[in-house]
Amino acid sequence: QVENCKRQWSLQDFQIGKPLGKGKFGSVYLAREVKSKYVVALKILFKEQIEKYRIHHQLRREMEIQTSLCHPNILRLYGWFHDNERIFLILEYALRGELYRELRKNGRFSEKQAATYIASLTHALAYCHENHVIHRDIKPENLLLDHEGRLKIADFGWSVQSKSKRHTMCGTLDYLAPEMVENKAHDYAVDNWTLGILCYEFLYGAPPFEAESQKDTFRRIMKVDLSFPSTPSVSAEAKNLILRLLVKDSSKRLSLQKILEHPWIIKNADPNG
Numbered sequence: 001q002v003e004n005c006k007r008q009w010s011l012q013d014f015q016i017g018k019p020l021g022k023g024k025f026g027s028v029y030l031a032r033e034v035k036s037k038y039v040v041a042l043k044i045l046f047k048e049q050i051e052k053y054r055i056h057h058q059l060r061r062e063m064e065i066q067t068s069l070c071h072p073n074i075l076r077l078y079g080w081f082h083d084n085e086r087i088f089l090i091l092e093y094a095l096r097g098e099l100y101r102e103l104r105k106n107g108r109f110s111e112k113q114a115a116t117y118i119a120s121l122t123h124a125l126a127y128c129h130e131n132h133v134i135h136r137d138i139k140p141e142n143l144l145l146d147h148e149g150r151l152k153i154a155d156f157g158w159s160v161q162s163k164s165k166r167h168t169m170c171g172t173l174d175y176l177a178p179e180m181v182e183n184k185a186h187d188y189a190v191d192n193w194t195l196g197i198l199c200y201e202f203l204y205g206a207p208p209f210e211a212e213s214q215k216d217t218f219r220r221i222m223k224v225d226l227s228f229p230s231t232p233s234v235s236a237e238a239k240n241l242i243l244r245l246l247v248k249d250s251s252k253r254l255s256l257q258k259i260l261e262h263p264w265i266i267k268n269a270d271p272n273g
Ligand SMILES: Cn1ncc2ncnc(NCCc3cnc(NC(=O)Nc4cccc(C(F)(F)F)c4)s3)c21
Pocket: 020, 021, 023, 025, 028, 041, 043, 045, 050, 055, 056, 057, 058, 059, 060, 062, 075, 089, 091, 092, 093, 094, 095, 096, 097, 098, 144, 154, 155, 156, 157, 158
């Protein structure tokens, strides 16, 4: 009979390899599906943690969202399974790991590399927004690189399927848009703000509103207290793009389409991602 496409996976189907990373709710391991020898990443979450923090609805939403998204710059969630105490996410394996390790290693990226990453992110976010998904938690830790150095957005644990405005407070401090900091209703434009934050961080090596305390970072975000250090020297076009994204009024932020048409992106981004 025809093999049912949504076959039930179990731990016996996989050989577990080296740990790839540790998260708050569980760890990720390299793994290989025994029959096909296909290499994946296996994220292991503990049910008792998921229940304790009452986030099972988020996990269900992530499954729905992630299994419906298919884009070269979005890390695939192939499926999932569970046993008595754990939930396993079967994920696409990104061989070159977390982008922020590259960023910390190099200090910062060249304008060509930064523009290529921003263009890939913009394509992925445009695809998400077309599918009514706001990621809301785009930060270097959630960006992975595959074997060709292509950027993959991962961890939709905080994303939402949104047709209306959202209120949930989430995400790390440095990347929060003003309307999220004020816990106001927010929409897709929060991801545009975050692109501005990341563009700055890729070029200067640190996010623009970094401060000693959370309070100071909040204050700097609310004031859009942005300054460009004299070193490293960054092109005027790059600064122009950052200034067009880090705008407090979310309706005035450059649209994803306009980012792809921006002179700095046209001039510097590698079209092959
Ligand atoms: C480090 N690394 N290196 C190579 C590599 N290749 C692939 N993946 C890696 N890492 C895993 C990336 C992730 C993708 N999707 C995730 N999803 C998630 O973590 N979801 C999640 C977690 C906790 C709570 C909730 C809940 F309940 F709130 F919804 C949801 S994590 C890799």
